[in-house]
Amino acid sequence: MKMLRAALLATALSLPLAAGAVYAATPADALVIAQNIDDIVALDPAQAYEFTSGEINTNVYDRLVGYEAEDTTVLAAGLASEWVADDAAKTITFTLRDATFASGNPVRPEDVVFSFSRVIKLNLTPAFILAQLGWTPENIADMVTIADGKVVVKYEGDFSSAFVLNVLASRPASIVDEVLVMEHAEGEDLGNAWLNTHSAGSGPFVMSDYRPAEIVRLTANESYFRGAPAMKSVIIRHVAEAATQQLLLTSGDVDLAKNLTPDQIAGLPADTVKVETYPQAAVHFLSFNQKTESLTPPAVWEAARYLVDYDGMTQSFLKGQMEIHQAFWPKGFPGSYDETPFTHDVEKAKQILADAGIETPINVTLDVINSAPFTDMAQSLQATFAEAGINFEILPGTGAQVITKYRDRTHQAMLLYWGPDFMDPHSNAKAFAYNSDNSDGNYTATTTWRNAWAVPQELNDQVTAALAESDQAKRNEDYIAIQKEVQANSPIVIMFQAALTIAMANNVEGYVNGATSDFVYYRLVTKN
Incomplete structure (x- = not known):
């Protein structure tokens, strides 16, 4: 019976929503979300600048440092296990932890250099965030270097290393798998076209399916350095109508509804649904x-x-x-x-x-x-x-x-x-x-x-x-x-x-939604 219910859900999620459609309850190891995701323009972290894009990036990529799900108020170690800042010399030296990309490739200092360099060279919408550090296509090779197996980041400007660390915790500072990305590069695009429909990160999830204005499917990265997520998949279904989101949530066909109106929130059944405000x-x-x-x-x-x-x-x-x-x-x-x-x-x-x-x-x-x-x-x-x-x-x-x-x-x-x-x-x-x-x-x-x-x-x-x-x-x-x-x-x-305000099934625990879409985390979610 459980296999049948899962198969019915998979079938329902592969089809457009239609009046009268029948859905099954969600699987225990899948988080199913109803959300308006038609804002996505790009998913490559060197280009992504939309709300939903940020949410996806956070769950498939790591950065050297970041604000993590356990506490979104504290800047924590990411792919860098430690770092040493020299404000006088305007450098920060990062030691990388032993981690692998979801592809199985090791995370190398070369991947960090490549990731930062491609953002500056592509010069797409979010590039200005990293460019604040005085980085240009002409000098980036001198500003981010490798020494003794560590990544040395240089910066120019009258600001402190504390500011630089927050810049490096931002979306365009996501670290991508150079080997995998360059296998899919087209001309001089540094893999941009491919990364807008695929992922090449080391984060807790892999983007296994993306269909614009229809669905994003994330699959657990079993080799994630912090441990594999409990949810083996996160399915974000494009549901534009708030009334449809409400119906799917109350009938048990989705676990979260992200775009309900205040009136709809007020009318939800408290015995099966809870409401959290972030x-x-x-x-x-x-x-x-x-x-x-x-x-x-x-x-x-x-x-x-x-x-x-x-x-x-x-x-x-x-x-x-x-x-x-x-x-x-x-x-x-x-x-x-x-x-x-x-x-x-x-x-x-x-x-x-x-x-x-x-x-x-x-x-x-x-x-x-x-x-x-x-x-x-x-x-x-x-x-x-x-x-x-x-x-x-x-x-x-x-x-x-x-x-x-x-x-x-x-x-x-x-x-x-x-x-x-x-x-x-x-x-x-x-x-x-x-x-x-x-x-x-x-x-x-x-x-x-x-x-x-x-x-x-x-x-x-x-x-x-x-x-x-x-x-x-x-x-x-x-x-x-x-x-x-x-x-x-x-x-x-x-x-x-x-x-x-987000409504979710009562059995969902561990969902984290920080103050921006870059701080939405699924890796701690469990379903009781």
């Missing part, structure tokens, strides 16, 4: 363009922090989608500042404005992406800010229209979100606390420049110093201090951190 890296904020004179007084910035109905939004239409977070670095990572000192207090906001002699009403346009939950958030802000005499005229637009206006600095107030490019606090500190040249001609992809906020030189210096700090504990303290300053005194009102 903070995500994106922070949502309201910002004021300093080219708008009425928005330049610091008293307006301070009052604004007390005019946001944080609880009202997160307990209603944002429930399960966001949680209150008032600092620029997301909760759950080293260097985060998680205190939330501001609450909805209209009388206090009025008093702040009155004490500063601010005349009201202040009439301001508010740009917002024309989709939920952004329009709902804008309407809430419009209602609460009006109580203190700050009147928002909501200007909805497409994402492209809103972001283009933001980049051009032609907005007045803006409701948007921001996520880090890699998990180092400098990624967001640069965006929210640094702006050394506020001139119109110095386009910079930061919230500070886009809001024409000439950051005080003292704060600029703090960001620069934190980037160069070699002691990780001290570095975290520095970023917390920077966040406190931005939280208290800037034209950027950080309100929420995104949250992801």
Whole structure:
């Protein structure tokens, strides 16, 4: 009977979803997921830049160092068993552990050199993350070398080895099997076309099947150096409709549903399904363009922090989608500042404005992406800010229209979100606390420049110093201090951190979902 049920599941997963289709319960050694995966453009870690791509990469590739499933807040040894950093010489020397790729080929220092070099030479979307280290196609052979069987990484720039380690924990720093990849290279593509439909890693799983907008099948790597996963396969099925995901989960045909709406979550049967909420890296904020004179007084910035109905939004239409977070670095990572000192207090906001002699009403346009939950958030802000005499005229637009206006600095107030490019606090500190040249001609992809906020030189210096700090504990303290300053005194009102709510069968244990798609782990999953 068990073999029959497994065969029925395999048949169902090989066919498109259709009305009236019949499914069997999932096998004990397979994790079956219903998820919208049509965002995948590329799976080669040198090119992959989408959410689902990151999730797949994390489960099939290892990096020298990384944030692992056991504790996603601690930078841990990966393929490197140890390393020695020399901040004065700007080098880090990595000793590799005894590990093998899923192909059976040994993981060699040459594979590390090849992996980093191909990212820089291919120069596809995520290459900029590694290029921050001063690496170019012309110098990469000198920047990543082998000495006495160890990998020596050199870097250029005024930053510390702590920053470099976080860069090397990012997706494009995944180590690929040079021998296997080059067997499938076409012309000068360094295996890029092949890696977009196959995997060549040493991680806990192998990508054994990928059909765009249909299915991703991962198979356990029995030789994984941390031990083979309990799940012999992970099957991620493309299910675009949330209602269909809900049906498959409640009928026992999938183990996880990743894209359910709050209403669907609320209606799930507690006896067979459990719901877990995971903070995500994106922070949502309201910002004021300093080219708008009425928005330049610091008293307006301070009052604004007390005019946001944080609880009202997160307990209603944002429930399960966001949680209150008032600092620029997301909760759950080293260097985060998680205190939330501001609450909805209209009388206090009025008093702040009155004490500063601010005349009201202040009439301001508010740009917002024309989709939920952004329009709902804008309407809430419009209602609460009006109580203190700050009147928002909501200007909805497409994402492209809103972001283009933001980049051009032609907005007045803006409701948007921001996520880090890699998990180092400098990624967001640069965006929210640094702006050394506020001139119109110095386009910079930061919230500070886009809001024409000439950051005080003292704060600029703090960001620069934190980037160069070699002691990780001290570095975290520095970023917390920077966040406190931005939280208290800037034209950027950080309100929420995104949250992801995932429903799963009650018998699923050990699923790990960190703050980004790069921190989704299946290797600890068991089914009781």
